[in-house]
Amino acid sequence: MPVNSISPKVKLASDLQHKQSEGMPNMHDYNRNINCHNWLQIAVTPGIEDLALILCRSGKITYNVPCSILSDGVRNSIRSLQLSFCAFHPTTELGPLKKLTSLSLSSVRILEDELEFFLSNTPSLEQLDLGDCKEIVCLKIPCVLQQLRCLKVSDCLKLRVIENKARNLSSFILSGVRVRKLSLGETLQMKNLSLHRSNLVCYARTELPSTMPNLEALDISSHYEVAQEHMKHESVFGGYSRLRQMPEHRHVCLKSVKITGFSSAKSLVELTCYILENASSLDCLTLDTTYGAGRCGLESARSCGGPMVNCVLMECDPLSKGMLSEAPRGVMAIRTYIEDKVPSTVKLTVVEPCSRCHTSLLLS
Numbered sequence: 001m002p003v004n005s006i007s008p009k010v011k012l013a014s015d016l017q018h019k020q021s022e023g024m025p026n027m028h029d030y031n032r033n034i035n036c037h038n039w040l041q042i043a044v045t046p047g048i049e050d051l052a053l054i055l056c057r058s059g060k061i062t063y064n065v066p067c068s069i070l071s072d073g074v075r076n077s078i079r080s081l082q083l084s085f086c087a088f089h090p091t092t093e094l095g096p097l098k099k100l101t102s103l104s105l106s107s108v109r110i111l112e113d114e115l116e117f118f119l120s121n122t123p124s125l126e127q128l129d130l131g132d133c134k135e136i137v138c139l140k141i142p143c144v145l146q147q148l149r150c151l152k153v154s155d156c157l158k159l160r161v162i163e164n165k166a167r168n169l170s171s172f173i174l175s176g177v178r179v180r181k182l183s184l185g186e187t188l189q190m191k192n193l194s195l196h197r198s199n200l201v202c203y204a205r206t207e208l209p210s211t212m213p214n215l216e217a218l219d220i221s222s223h224y225e226v227a228q229e230h231m232k233h234e235s236v237f238g239g240y241s242r243l244r245q246m247p248e249h250r251h252v253c254l255k256s257v258k259i260t261g262f263s264s265a266k267s268l269v270e271l272t273c274y275i276l277e278n279a280s281s282l283d284c285l286t287l288d289t290t291y292g293a294g295r296c297g298l299e300s301a302r303s304c305g306g307p308m309v310n311c312v313l314m315e316c317d318p319l320s321k322g323m324l325s326e327a328p329r330g331v332m333a334i335r336t337y338i339e340d341k342v343p344s345t346v347k348l349t350v351v352e353p354c355s356r357c358h359t360s361l362l363l364s
């Protein structure tokens, strides 16, 4: 690979196939690690602005990114750091990275105190993306990150606590994480909120109106709370009580709402009616009764370290029997209780099970 040592942007995407053979289980990793190490020594020089080290996801994580590459000159110039499928253990000797605005760690082995220390040394950070960082249980975002606007956390399976002290977050995306304690701190600037975890309907109803008055886009997905198989909520068709009215809060900035896994749960219907009656600026309302299942047709996918490419998904993702029996009830709830409340200025999109892929299961 040609490397221009004076280029401010360098990217290593290892697409080596795993050539591990019996009797020599570590030779591939050993060779790859030597190559990575040599490449970093040559490519990462003072003046560098962007560094992306994206190793192919095969075997175990064995490459440890040495802190020594972040020399004084590099720390003073680097703006974007992207690491994937490697270990990174910043030490307390590491000085500040004053210009770093973007940090992305994907499948990176890093301890939570190491991450907290590293973040406390990046005062200009605007965007933080953590994905599949398995060793982090408690994520603490320090208050020194006054510029942090976007925080995305996904698939960090051991993560249970998120404590944010950055005061100017405007976008927070959380998915694939079973967080027990979520403390977002100051949220008056929040404009884009995307949460995928359990028991969100109650949270959305009781806390969002007062804590995030400037929301523009809200995307909540709360599978286990309203899925028919684990239904904890009364269906809107199950009882005789009328829909409850919630106290009014005006939402003059909320423009787009998408609810994934929409069902006939009464509280969900009430929440939707509440949004329609109180979000005067709403443009789009999407109610997806298929739990965000992938749909047949064109899909985008990313090859290892490569660009986004289009491929054809031959069939929709399957839905369980419980989901398929509940989806038509969700659609009926929309037709019965919601459709006639949608103002002409709001575009309502209802996502139903696929007539081609899900029909046989629906009939059975």
Ligand SMILES: [Zn+2]
Pocket: 295, 296, 315, 316, 354, 355, 356, 357, 358
């Ligand atoms: Zn389909």
